[in-house]
Amino acid sequence: MLLEDFPSDIRDYLEPKPQGHPVYECLSCSKQFPTDRLFYTCPSCGGLMMIEDPDFQRLRAKPGSFWRRLFDYRLLYNRQATRGVFTFHEFIAPSLPLEDLVYLGEAHSPVVAAPAELAKEVGASFYFKMDGQNPSASFKDRGMAAALSFLKHLVRIKNLDTVIAVCASTGDTSAAAALYAASLGGSVKSAVLLPKGRVTPQQLSQPLGAGAAVFELPGVFDDCMRVVERLSDKYPVALLNSKNPWRVLGQESYAYEIAQQFDYRLGDIVLVIPVGNAGNITAILSGLLKFHRAGLVERLPRILAVQSERANPVFLYYNTPINRRTYAPVNVKPSVAQAAMIGDPVSFPRLSKLAADYEKAAGEYSFGVVEVNEQAIMESMLLANRRGLTVCTQGGECLAGLRAGLIKGLVSPLETAVLDSTAHALKFVDFQTAYFEGRLSQEYGIVTNPKLANRPRELSFGNLKVPAVNQPLRPDDEDTFVTAAVGKIAESLGLSS
Numbered sequence: 001m002l003l004e005d006f007p008s009d010i011r012d013y014l015e016p017k018p019q020g021h022p023v024y025e026c027l028s029c030s031k032q033f034p035t036d037r038l039f040y041t042c043p044s045c046g047g048l049m050m051i052e053d054p055d056f057q058r059l060r061a062k063p064g065s066f067w068r069r070l071f072d073y074r075l076l077y078n079r080q081a082t083r084g085v086f087t088f089h090e091f092i093a094p095s096l097p098l099e100d101l102v103y104l105g106e107a108h109s110p111v112v113a114a115p116a117e118l119a120k121e122v123g124a125s126f127y128f129k130m131d132g133q134n135p136s137a138s139f140k141d142r143g144m145a146a147a148l149s150f151l152k153h154l155v156r157i158k159n160l161d162t163v164i165a166v167c168a169s170t171g172d173t174s175a176a177a178a179l180y181a182a183s184l185g186g187s188v189k190s191a192v193l194l195p196k197g198r199v200t201p202q203q204l205s206q207p208l209g210a211g212a213a214v215f216e217l218p219g220v221f222d223d224c225m226r227v228v229e230r231l232s233d234k235y236p237v238a239l240l241n242s243k244n245p246w247r248v249l250g251q252e253s254y255a256y257e258i259a260q261q262f263d264y265r266l267g268d269i270v271l272v273i274p275v276g277n278a279g280n281i282t283a284i285l286s287g288l289l290k291f292h293r294a295g296l297v298e299r300l301p302r303i304l305a306v307q308s309e310r311a312n313p314v315f316l317y318y319n320t321p322i323n324r325r326t327y328a329p330v331n332v333k334p335s336v337a338q339a340a341m342i343g344d345p346v347s348f349p350r351l352s353k354l355a356a357d358y359e360k361a362a363g364e365y366s367f368g369v370v371e372v373n374e375q376a377i378m379e380s381m382l383l384a385n386r387r388g389l390t391v392c393t394q395g396g397e398c399l400a401g402l403r404a405g406l407i408k409g410l411v412s413p414l415e416t417a418v419l420d421s422t423a424h425a426l427k428f429v430d431f432q433t434a435y436f437e438g439r440l441s442q443e444y445g446i447v448t449n450p451k452l453a454n455r456p457r458e459l460s461f462g463n464l465k466v467p468a469v470n471q472p473l474r475p476d477d478e479d480t481f482v483t484a485a486v487g488k489i490a491e492s493l494g495l496s497s
């Protein structure tokens with residue numbers, strides 16, 4: 001839409017002007033530091049940081065209805081810098097100038113309703129938000145858009161020569177980090193640390209394709225995380241794990257989009273979120289609280305976090321009575337929700353603070369956690385894919401979580417659930433193949449249900465001449481072959497003429 005065609009009260013605000021002075025705030029000692037450099041942990045006590053906007057009041061000076069209108073109109077404003085997560089610039093990174101904002105086509109993923117037949121089978125109506133439809137095929141691109149915009153800003157204002165951006169990953173953070181770092185080019189290079197054999201071949205191909213230095217380490221994600229933490233303590237690198245609080249800001253956009261996609265009416269909605277390192281759920285809670293505080297949404301949705309019983313520290317914590325809760329990491333076992341296979345979530349301190357704040361704002365029971373087993377995760381993913389919803393194993397985990405929540409009475413059949421398919425199904429397709437071939441039982445304890453298994457159907461042609469590449473058949477042989485193939489396919493499909 002042309003600028004002159006927007007309503008006059010909106011026109012001046014379409015292009016955000018850098019404003020405010022966000023600060024790093026330590027979750028442990030509450031000390032604040034200016035955001036003129038990159039911090040991951042508090043220089044004073046080593047605690048985890050969040051970015052706070054001390055002048056959040058200025059956003060409240062406008063009514064919620066103004067922000068709703070502005071963000072809805074901004075979707076029609078054709079300017080690269082205000083696309084993606086920066087549609088919500090004022091709530092995400094208001095101090096960053098437009099020239100530094102990175103956009104690779106991320107965010108604004110669709111919410112897709114489950115077909116009625118599937119909703120009936122599950123026992124509640126639900127949607128999937130398809131975050132696999134991001135440039136690197138996972139939600140991580142949201143956080144990277146913000147983190148790399150800040151890095152670009154730092155490189156520009158500080159005239160930095162070379163920056164090495166590093167992360168540990170279960171596969172998706174590394175794909176996104178490498179992609180966004182590559183888009184900056186020049187002085188920004190990336191290096192990623194992956195647990196060998198615990199990322200899918202598709203995920204491994206992504207940082208390799210983006211030109212990152214890829215290190216495969218023994219152990220699991222938690223081991224890689226310890227290495228990258230030590231590396232970033234010792235050397236001047238830019239850490240891109242969600243310890244980096246700029247990532248959290250970008251990922252808040254998931255919550256803002258859901259508000260927008262449901263016309264800012266979230267009262268009867270429950271968001272179902274898979275939890276690994278707890279960065280995503282942290283960002284979603286933080287984003288919802290901000291929209292609530294600024295009056296964009298009146299009622300907050302309920303949140304149902306989901307973990308596999310093979311990587312469940314958050315579930316174990318919240319399923320202990322409140323006065324006896326102590327956080328303890330767990331040793332993970334192989335899970336098909338492999339991207340969330342994390343025993344010691346780095347963002348746990350953020351999550352526990354925000355979940356408490358959330359319950360204060362949204363009421364008792366507004367935050368819950370369920371655990372699900374591997375069989376349910378796998379079959380829920382296959383079920384969704386069989387109904388036109390291309391979701392990843394973590395999306396399957398959400399559907400399994402919704403079912404568990406309904407059984408336990410944590411979700412009412414009258415609520416509408418919005419499930420997070422955090423990545424694209426194709427990243428995890430090898431689990432599907434292994435399930436179909438009955439190869440998941442030993443390591444994952446998953447038994448193949450023959451009704452869900454699907455394999456290519458081989459047709460046998462005996463001694464008949466068959467075509468091959470660069471060896472076409474003579475016309476009469478081709479005709480015999482086609483007739484035979486049609487007969488066999490019709491028989492296999494049970495067709496009768």
Ligand code: F0G
Binds near residue numbers: 169174277280339392
């Ligand atoms: N789903 C996918 C597809 C993920 O890649 C991850 C995390 C999660 C869910 C869990 O989200 O960590 O924010 O609680 N993947 C990280 C990685 C850890 O390295 O790619 P979380």
